[in-house]
Amino acid sequence: MKKSVKKIVSIALMTAVICVISPFAIAIPVSPVPVSLATFAIYLTVVILGWKDGTISVMVYVLLGFAGAPVFTGFAGGAGKVLGPTGGYIIGYIFLAFVEGAFVEGARAKIFLGMVLGTIVLYLFGTVWLMHQAGLTLVSAFSVGVLPFVIGDIAKMIAALFAGTKIRNALIKSNLL
Numbered sequence: 001m002k003k004s005v006k007k008i009v010s011i012a013l014m015t016a017v018i019c020v021i022s023p024f025a026i027a028i029p030v031s032p033v034p035v036s037l038a039t040f041a042i043y044l045t046v047v048i049l050g051w052k053d054g055t056i057s058v059m060v061y062v063l064l065g066f067a068g069a070p071v072f073t074g075f076a077g078g079a080g081k082v083l084g085p086t087g088g089y090i091i092g093y094i095f096l097a098f099v100e101g102a103f104v105e106g107a108r109a110k111i112f113l114g115m116v117l118g119t120i121v122l123y124l125f126g127t128v129w130l131m132h133q134a135g136l137t138l139v140s141a142f143s144v145g146v147l148p149f150v151i152g153d154i155a156k157m158i159a160a161l162f163a164g165t166k167i168r169n170a171l172i173k174s175n176l177l
Helices: 003-021 038-049 051-066 079-083 087-101 108-134 138-145 147-173
Strands: none
Touching (some): 003 038, 003 051, 038 051, 038 108, 051 079, 051 087, 079 087, 087 108, 108 138, 138 147
16 A cells, blocks of 8 residues: 555544544533543544644544534534634644644653643643633633543543554554554
């Protein structure tokens, strides 16, 4: 299979993985932001595909959702979801992928650092947008949009790091990536 075809198929496949995993979410009473598997899917995608293709995959996911495909939390889609209170997190996914991807070529500790830094950028976008949309103070937005998610996101990072590196190595060994 040609390299360009492999690249397109890999991007499309990981976009599909994000689209399938991300809608599943659990509402939590302390936050308008639900707990979802979207960040796990993005961490995994970038570990497997690298920064460029991983970021493209995440951008395609966001565009599909923006266009109305029910790929966001709660099987929602459309511009209203992106422009709503959690829209900063959705846009932040692209920057998470880009920042994480800058660290993906290296040891697991380096990849994990990239995930942490990318997540900080994601939290920044999400918190600022949540403040704007919900009329919250910085402390309030941080309290409902970041604090309840830190431990879960660290667990997702660890799971994606180990699963993603195993999958990436197997795909490279099989000449599929």
